Amino acid sequence: MTQIRERTVLFADLRGSTGLFETLGNAEATSLVTQTVGLIAQAVDECRGRLVKTLGDGLMAVFESPNDGVLSAIRMHEMLERVVARGRQQGASPSLRALRMQVALARGEVVEMNGDCFGDAVNVAARLLNHAGDNETLITTEVLAGLPTAKKLRFRSLDLIAIRGRAEPVHVHVLDQAIQGDVAATQFGEVQHAVEPDGIRLVWLDLDRVFDIDNMPIILGRSVQATYCITDARVSRSHARIDWHAGSFSITDLSYNGTFVRFGSSGDVVSLKRGSCTLHGNGVIGLGSPPVDATSPIVSFEVLHFADTEPHSFGHTRSRG
The missing domain is CATH 2.60.200.20 (Tumour Suppressor Smad4)
Known part of the structure; x- marks a missing residue:
């Protein structure tokens, strides 16, 4: 059944997983990446979202509200940081300790069909990942508009950014945090x-x-x-x-x-x-x-x-x- 709904779309992507395959080998690295993606996917359920699919070293999810989507993104970063911190304490390989994550969210009408999702918001969120830096969360103005005032203050405007395949630039905001390891x-x-x-x-x-x-x-x-x-x-x-x-x-x-x-x-x-x-x-x-x-x-x-x-x-x- 095909449905068109207003949704907040989230894409998350692990960075540094290639180094795991080089140092741990295919079998062990695949197991570790799969476990890590499965862990951060728990943040989707915790924040009332729906996991649409996993994408190798990433995932796609949708949420009814922008606030739930942003809460999920914050939770994902916390979960990954715990994995990395535990790896440091246990003397894990530098590749594991170098794992990072990008998250991007957009909001708009989404076509839900056969368990998958399509539409402009999906394309914008997916391509916005290319503009995210190390451990950054980027959101569009449509997502920001649906956040409570206190949470809006945690975001900083990056102004208009050209997104590949889209004629009009997108106003993007980044979840503000101290620059890690300047x-x-x-x-x-x-x-x-x-x-x-x-x-x-x-x-x-x-x-x-x-x-x-x-x-x-x-x-x-x-x-x-x-x-x-x-x-x-x-x-x-x-x-x-x-x-x-x-x-x-x-x-x-x-x-x-x-x-x-x-x-x-x-x-x-x-x-x-x-x-x-x-x-x-x-x-x-x-x-x-x-x-x-x-x-x-x-x-x-x-x-x-x-x-x-x-x-x-x-x-x-x-x-x-």
Whole structure:
């Protein structure tokens, strides 16, 4: 029987499971991934949702209310964190300790047929996963509108993001949390933000653009719908995302091959694998490979204070974006 109903659609996806197969072998890794997905699926039942299907290392579920869907997402993250924490205590393999999860939710009319679900909300939620970083939960404005006020305050707007296969961009919000393991702070000392920056300059070949905080977020990727399009086959369609929050810029890796940040001209390289770090000063961003090979896609960046600084010269003509 086919029914059309208003539903909140949730997709969750484990990241890092490939490393388990490499270190544990197919049989043991398959068992572990299946058990982990089964565990986080319990959060669907606990929050009055319906598990539509499991997807290898992920799942799809639907909920009548946005609040139930968001509660389920929060519960899933808590469950996975317990699995990872237990693995650390028991000396589990680094691959298990590196497991992360992305969650995305959208709301709209859903066609329910033969136990499966179809429709625009399903497509948006599925594709929104590509824009989620390490342990992030992304939701659309339609989901946010159905949340109680206290829970709405836990989300931060990422503004409009272009979703593959959709003509109109989608207003997206992220569940706010402290950036986990901010490598920039631990490796280079605490980043000071006494004077908030006004913008950020990005340069790749002849593509020289300046973005102010009203232009956030910036999606760096190969897709023509990306905010900053880098036409190199080594770059993912949505490779990384630059956000503005709490007085600073941060970059989040969205890719499978990683994003690499080097501060200054000779600093150490920070490797982001579905993780985030704060951007400060100037440096370079390697997309898919460390910024040591001059032929690889490397984006120069500079955090700008328009009032009292002059931008560095990267050897390219500057244009405002």
